[in-house]
Amino acid sequence: MAALENRPFVKMNGLGNEIVVLDLRDAPLDVPPEEARALARREVLPFDQIMALYPPQTEGTRAFVRIINSDGSESGACGNGTRCIALYESGRTGAQHMLFESVAGPLECTLAPEGITVDMGVPRFGWHDIPLAGPVSDTRAIELQAGPAEAPVLRAPAVVNVGNPHAIFWVEDIDAIDLALLGPELEHHPIFPERANISAAQVVSPDHIVLKVWERGVGLTRACGTAACATAVCAARLGLTGRRVTISLPGGDLVIDWRESDDHMLMTGPAEFEFGGRLTAVMLGEAERPAAASGEATA
Numbered sequence: 001m002a003a004l005e006n007r008p009f010v011k012m013n014g015l016g017n018e019i020v021v022l023d024l025r026d027a028p029l030d031v032p033p034e035e036a037r038a039l040a041r042r043e044v045l046p047f048d049q050i051m052a053l054y055p056p057q058t059e060g061t062r063a064f065v066r067i068i069n070s071d072g073s074e075s076g077a078c079g080n081g082t083r084c085i086a087l088y089e090s091g092r093t094g095a096q097h098m099l100f101e102s103v104a105g106p107l108e109c110t111l112a113p114e115g116i117t118v119d120m121g122v123p124r125f126g127w128h129d130i131p132l133a134g135p136v137s138d139t140r141a142i143e144l145q146a147g148p149a150e151a152p153v154l155r156a157p158a159v160v161n162v163g164n165p166h167a168i169f170w171v172e173d174i175d176a177i178d179l180a181l182l183g184p185e186l187e188h189h190p191i192f193p194e195r196a197n198i199s200a201a202q203v204v205s206p207d208h209i210v211l212k213v214w215e216r217g218v219g220l221t222r223a224c225g226t227a228a229c230a231t232a233v234c235a236a237r238l239g240l241t242g243r244r245v246t247i248s249l250p251g252g253d254l255v256i257d258w259r260e261s262d263d264h265m266l267m268t269g270p271a272e273f274e275f276g277g278r279l280t281a282v283m284l285g286e287a288e289r290p291a292a293a294s295g296e297a298t299a
Protein backbone atom coordinates (compact mmCIF):
# COMPACT_ATOMS: atom_id res chain seq x y z
CA MET A 1 0.00 0.00 0.00
CA ALA A 2 1.24 3.49 -0.85
CA ALA A 3 2.46 5.41 2.23
CA LEU A 4 0.25 8.41 1.46
CA GLU A 5 -2.92 6.46 0.63
CA ASN A 6 -6.00 7.86 2.32
CA ARG A 7 -4.18 10.99 3.56
CA PRO A 8 -6.23 14.19 3.26
CA PHE A 9 -4.94 16.82 0.84
CA VAL A 10 -5.91 20.35 -0.10
CA LYS A 11 -5.28 21.59 -3.64
CA MET A 12 -4.41 25.30 -3.78
CA ASN A 13 -2.55 27.67 -6.06
CA GLY A 14 -0.51 30.85 -5.79
CA LEU A 15 -0.87 32.78 -9.06
CA GLY A 16 -1.35 29.48 -10.89
CA ASN A 17 1.69 27.80 -9.26
CA GLU A 18 0.01 24.45 -8.48
CA ILE A 19 0.33 23.54 -4.79
CA VAL A 20 -0.84 20.48 -2.84
CA VAL A 21 -0.92 20.91 0.94
CA LEU A 22 -0.43 17.71 2.94
CA ASP A 23 -0.99 18.32 6.62
CA LEU A 24 0.99 15.52 8.28
CA ARG A 25 1.21 17.11 11.73
CA ASP A 26 -1.08 14.50 13.32
CA ALA A 27 0.63 11.45 11.87
CA PRO A 28 4.00 12.42 10.35
CA LEU A 29 5.43 10.26 7.61
CA ASP A 30 7.90 10.79 4.78
CA VAL A 31 6.63 11.68 1.32
CA PRO A 32 8.26 9.02 -0.87
CA PRO A 33 9.69 10.67 -4.01
CA GLU A 34 8.16 7.95 -6.21
CA GLU A 35 4.70 8.68 -4.80
CA ALA A 36 5.20 12.42 -5.41
CA ARG A 37 6.20 11.68 -9.01
CA ALA A 38 3.25 9.34 -9.53
CA LEU A 39 0.86 11.95 -8.11
CA ALA A 40 2.26 14.65 -10.39
CA ARG A 41 1.80 12.39 -13.43
CA ARG A 42 -1.86 11.70 -12.73
CA GLU A 43 -4.28 14.07 -14.42
CA VAL A 44 -6.50 14.27 -11.33
CA LEU A 45 -3.99 16.15 -9.19
CA PRO A 46 -1.25 17.87 -11.17
CA PHE A 47 1.04 19.91 -8.93
CA ASP A 48 4.29 21.86 -9.02
CA GLN A 49 5.03 21.53 -5.28
CA ILE A 50 3.76 19.58 -2.30
CA MET A 51 3.93 21.59 0.91
CA ALA A 52 4.13 18.88 3.59
CA LEU A 53 3.44 20.15 7.12
CA TYR A 54 5.18 18.39 10.03
CA PRO A 55 5.07 19.07 13.79
CA PRO A 56 6.87 22.31 14.71
CA GLN A 57 10.55 22.08 15.62
CA THR A 58 10.77 25.57 17.13
CA GLU A 59 8.49 27.09 19.75
CA GLY A 60 6.10 29.65 18.31
CA THR A 61 6.03 28.12 14.81
CA ARG A 62 2.95 26.33 13.47
CA ALA A 63 4.68 23.64 11.44
CA PHE A 64 7.95 22.55 9.94
CA VAL A 65 7.47 22.60 6.16
CA ARG A 66 9.06 20.30 3.64
CA ILE A 67 8.79 21.36 0.00
CA ILE A 68 8.69 18.62 -2.63
CA ASN A 69 8.90 19.30 -6.37
CA SER A 70 6.95 17.29 -8.94
CA ASP A 71 10.11 15.30 -9.80
CA GLY A 72 10.33 14.18 -6.14
CA SER A 73 13.32 16.43 -5.26
CA GLU A 74 13.22 18.80 -2.27
CA SER A 75 13.72 22.55 -2.01
CA GLY A 76 14.43 24.87 0.90
CA ALA A 77 11.93 27.51 -0.18
CA CYS A 78 8.71 28.08 -2.10
CA GLY A 79 7.17 31.54 -2.04
CA ASN A 80 3.80 30.72 -3.62
CA GLY A 81 3.46 27.56 -1.54
CA THR A 82 4.15 29.52 1.65
CA ARG A 83 1.28 31.93 0.90
CA CYS A 84 -0.91 28.85 0.31
CA ILE A 85 -0.09 27.26 3.69
CA ALA A 86 -0.66 30.64 5.39
CA LEU A 87 -4.15 30.77 3.85
CA TYR A 88 -4.74 27.11 4.74
CA GLU A 89 -3.73 27.66 8.38
CA SER A 90 -5.77 30.84 8.58
CA GLY A 91 -8.82 28.93 7.26
CA ARG A 92 -8.31 26.27 9.95
CA THR A 93 -7.62 28.54 12.91
CA GLY A 94 -8.62 32.10 12.01
CA ALA A 95 -5.05 33.35 12.59
CA GLN A 96 -3.99 36.33 10.50
CA HIS A 97 -0.35 36.26 11.49
CA MET A 98 1.78 33.13 11.88
CA LEU A 99 5.23 31.60 11.68
CA PHE A 100 6.31 28.50 9.78
CA GLU A 101 9.80 27.07 9.48
CA SER A 102 11.66 25.31 6.64
CA VAL A 103 15.26 24.12 6.34
CA ALA A 104 16.02 27.65 5.10
CA GLY A 105 14.75 29.30 8.30
CA PRO A 106 11.62 30.96 9.73
CA LEU A 107 8.79 32.18 7.46
CA GLU A 108 6.65 34.94 8.94
CA CYS A 109 3.26 35.31 7.21
CA THR A 110 0.68 38.08 7.51
CA LEU A 111 -2.77 38.03 5.91
CA ALA A 112 -4.25 41.41 4.96
CA PRO A 113 -6.90 42.62 2.50
CA GLU A 114 -4.21 43.55 -0.06
CA GLY A 115 -2.68 40.07 -0.01
CA ILE A 116 -0.59 37.62 1.97
CA THR A 117 2.87 38.89 2.88
CA VAL A 118 5.69 36.46 3.61
CA ASP A 119 9.02 37.49 5.06
CA MET A 120 11.30 35.36 2.86
CA GLY A 121 14.45 36.17 4.84
CA VAL A 122 17.77 37.54 3.63
CA PRO A 123 19.29 36.72 0.20
CA ARG A 124 22.77 35.19 0.03
CA PHE A 125 25.11 36.19 -2.79
CA GLY A 126 28.36 34.28 -2.08
CA TRP A 127 29.29 31.73 -4.79
CA HIS A 128 29.43 28.95 -2.18
CA ASP A 129 25.98 29.94 -0.82
CA ILE A 130 24.22 29.51 -4.15
CA PRO A 131 26.08 27.11 -4.63
CA LEU A 132 28.30 27.41 -7.72
CA ALA A 133 30.85 24.76 -8.69
CA GLY A 134 33.83 27.07 -8.13
CA PRO A 135 34.89 30.54 -6.95
CA VAL A 136 33.33 33.53 -8.70
CA SER A 137 34.22 37.00 -7.46
CA ASP A 138 31.12 38.83 -8.70
CA THR A 139 27.78 37.01 -8.62
CA ARG A 140 26.00 40.01 -10.17
CA ALA A 141 27.00 38.60 -13.59
CA ILE A 142 28.61 35.20 -14.02
CA GLU A 143 30.09 33.60 -17.12
CA LEU A 144 27.31 31.45 -18.51
CA GLN A 145 25.36 31.55 -21.72
CA ALA A 146 22.71 29.60 -23.64
CA GLY A 147 21.84 29.31 -27.30
CA PRO A 148 24.23 29.21 -30.27
CA ALA A 149 27.86 29.90 -29.18
CA GLU A 150 28.28 32.61 -31.85
CA ALA A 151 25.00 34.37 -30.97
CA PRO A 152 23.89 33.45 -27.43
CA VAL A 153 20.24 34.09 -26.58
CA LEU A 154 20.88 34.34 -22.84
CA ARG A 155 24.11 35.46 -21.18
CA ALA A 156 25.74 36.66 -17.94
CA PRO A 157 23.06 35.87 -15.34
CA ALA A 158 22.96 37.22 -11.82
CA VAL A 159 22.86 34.42 -9.24
CA VAL A 160 21.53 34.29 -5.70
CA ASN A 161 20.25 31.91 -3.05
CA VAL A 162 16.94 32.92 -1.45
CA GLY A 163 16.47 29.58 0.31
CA ASN A 164 16.98 27.91 -3.08
CA PRO A 165 19.35 28.63 -5.99
CA HIS A 166 18.40 31.04 -8.79
CA ALA A 167 19.99 32.40 -11.98
CA ILE A 168 18.41 35.44 -13.62
CA PHE A 169 19.12 36.39 -17.23
CA TRP A 170 18.28 39.97 -18.24
CA VAL A 171 16.56 40.22 -21.63
CA GLU A 172 15.27 42.96 -23.92
CA ASP A 173 12.21 41.10 -25.20
CA ILE A 174 10.77 38.44 -22.91
CA ASP A 175 8.33 37.21 -25.57
CA ALA A 176 11.27 36.19 -27.75
CA ILE A 177 12.70 33.84 -25.09
CA ASP A 178 11.84 30.14 -25.28
CA LEU A 179 12.61 28.99 -21.72
CA ALA A 180 11.10 25.55 -22.38
CA LEU A 181 13.93 25.09 -24.86
CA LEU A 182 16.78 26.71 -22.90
CA GLY A 183 15.72 25.95 -19.32
CA PRO A 184 16.53 22.23 -19.01
CA GLU A 185 20.18 22.57 -20.02
CA LEU A 186 20.72 25.60 -17.77
CA GLU A 187 18.99 23.95 -14.79
CA HIS A 188 21.41 21.01 -15.08
CA HIS A 189 24.53 23.01 -16.05
CA PRO A 190 27.63 21.76 -14.17
CA ILE A 191 28.19 25.26 -12.77
CA PHE A 192 25.17 24.54 -10.49
CA PRO A 193 26.02 21.45 -8.38
CA GLU A 194 22.51 21.51 -6.85
CA ARG A 195 20.87 22.55 -10.12
CA ALA A 196 19.11 25.96 -10.26
CA ASN A 197 15.87 27.73 -10.98
CA ILE A 198 16.28 29.66 -14.24
CA SER A 199 14.56 32.99 -14.99
CA ALA A 200 14.40 35.41 -17.90
CA ALA A 201 13.61 38.95 -16.75
CA GLN A 202 12.72 42.08 -18.70
CA VAL A 203 13.07 45.29 -16.72
CA VAL A 204 10.21 47.53 -17.83
CA SER A 205 10.82 50.40 -15.41
CA PRO A 206 12.57 50.99 -12.06
CA ASP A 207 9.58 49.45 -10.29
CA HIS A 208 8.35 46.84 -12.76
CA ILE A 209 9.83 43.61 -14.14
CA VAL A 210 8.25 40.95 -16.36
CA LEU A 211 9.43 37.44 -15.57
CA LYS A 212 9.30 33.89 -16.93
CA VAL A 213 10.61 30.98 -14.85
CA TRP A 214 11.88 27.49 -15.53
CA GLU A 215 11.67 25.85 -12.08
CA ARG A 216 14.20 23.31 -10.88
CA GLY A 217 12.54 19.94 -10.52
CA VAL A 218 9.36 21.07 -12.27
CA GLY A 219 9.74 22.98 -15.57
CA LEU A 220 7.86 26.06 -16.76
CA THR A 221 5.41 27.33 -14.14
CA ARG A 222 2.84 30.13 -14.15
CA ALA A 223 4.58 31.80 -11.20
CA CYS A 224 7.49 31.34 -8.82
CA GLY A 225 7.66 33.40 -5.63
CA THR A 226 11.30 32.74 -4.86
CA ALA A 227 12.25 33.65 -8.47
CA ALA A 228 10.38 36.93 -8.01
CA CYS A 229 12.37 37.63 -4.81
CA ALA A 230 15.63 36.57 -6.46
CA THR A 231 14.98 38.79 -9.48
CA ALA A 232 14.03 41.79 -7.37
CA VAL A 233 17.16 41.69 -5.22
CA CYS A 234 19.48 41.05 -8.17
CA ALA A 235 17.92 43.90 -10.17
CA ALA A 236 18.27 46.29 -7.23
CA ARG A 237 21.85 45.16 -6.65
CA LEU A 238 22.67 45.98 -10.28
CA GLY A 239 20.93 49.38 -10.04
CA LEU A 240 18.31 48.33 -12.62
CA THR A 241 15.43 49.02 -10.21
CA GLY A 242 14.69 50.33 -6.75
CA ARG A 243 14.14 48.01 -3.77
CA ARG A 244 10.36 47.76 -4.21
CA VAL A 245 9.13 46.25 -7.49
CA THR A 246 6.11 44.62 -9.03
CA ILE A 247 7.01 41.37 -10.73
CA SER A 248 4.58 40.30 -13.49
CA LEU A 249 4.53 36.55 -14.08
CA PRO A 250 2.29 34.60 -16.50
CA GLY A 251 -0.08 33.87 -13.56
CA GLY A 252 -0.20 37.46 -12.23
CA ASP A 253 1.68 40.00 -10.11
CA LEU A 254 3.76 39.81 -6.93
CA VAL A 255 5.11 42.82 -5.03
CA ILE A 256 8.60 42.41 -3.61
CA ASP A 257 9.99 44.82 -1.07
CA TRP A 258 13.68 44.35 -0.24
CA ARG A 259 13.54 46.06 3.16
CA GLU A 260 16.30 48.61 3.62
CA SER A 261 16.57 48.26 7.43
CA ASP A 262 17.48 44.55 7.57
CA ASP A 263 17.69 43.28 3.95
CA HIS A 264 14.71 40.96 4.42
CA MET A 265 12.64 40.21 1.28
CA LEU A 266 8.89 40.75 1.76
CA MET A 267 6.73 39.08 -0.88
CA THR A 268 3.04 40.01 -1.20
CA GLY A 269 0.48 38.25 -3.37
CA PRO A 270 -2.63 36.05 -3.40
CA ALA A 271 -3.36 32.38 -2.76
CA GLU A 272 -6.47 30.32 -3.52
CA PHE A 273 -8.22 27.18 -2.32
CA GLU A 274 -9.38 24.88 -5.12
CA PHE A 275 -10.60 21.58 -3.66
CA GLY A 276 -9.77 18.90 -1.14
CA GLY A 277 -10.05 15.17 -0.81
CA ARG A 278 -8.13 12.06 0.16
CA LEU A 279 -5.26 10.53 -1.78
CA THR A 280 -6.17 7.24 -3.40
CA ALA A 281 -4.11 4.30 -4.61
CA VAL A 282 -4.97 5.30 -8.18
CA MET A 283 -3.68 8.85 -7.69
CA LEU A 284 -0.46 7.48 -6.18
CA GLY A 285 0.16 5.14 -9.09
CA GLU A 286 -0.58 1.96 -7.10
CA ALA A 287 -3.52 0.89 -9.26
CA GLU A 288 -4.69 1.41 -12.81
CA ARG A 289 -6.79 4.47 -13.26
CA PRO A 290 -10.42 3.59 -14.12
CA ALA A 291 -11.77 5.05 -17.39
CA ALA A 292 -13.87 7.64 -15.52
CA ALA A 293 -12.23 8.39 -12.17
CA SER A 294 -14.76 9.68 -9.70
CA GLY A 295 -14.99 10.36 -5.99
CA GLU A 296 -11.24 11.07 -5.75
CA ALA A 297 -11.69 14.65 -4.83
CA THR A 298 -14.43 16.62 -3.17
CA ALA A 299 -15.22 20.14 -4.22
Ligand SMILES: N[C@@H](CCC[C@H](N)C(=O)O)C(=O)O
Pocket residue numbers: 017048049067069074075076077078079080081164165197215216217218223224225226227
Ligand atom coordinates in the same frame (compact mmCIF):
# COMPACT_ATOMS: atom_id res chain seq x y z
N1 LIG B 1 7.31 27.46 -6.83
C1 LIG B 1 8.27 27.94 -5.96
C2 LIG B 1 9.66 27.43 -5.95
C3 LIG B 1 9.71 25.93 -5.62
C4 LIG B 1 11.05 25.30 -5.45
C5 LIG B 1 11.92 25.24 -6.68
N2 LIG B 1 11.34 24.53 -7.77
C6 LIG B 1 13.28 24.64 -6.28
O1 LIG B 1 13.53 23.44 -6.51
O2 LIG B 1 14.07 25.38 -5.72
C7 LIG B 1 8.09 29.35 -5.48
O3 LIG B 1 6.96 29.86 -5.56
O4 LIG B 1 9.03 29.91 -4.95
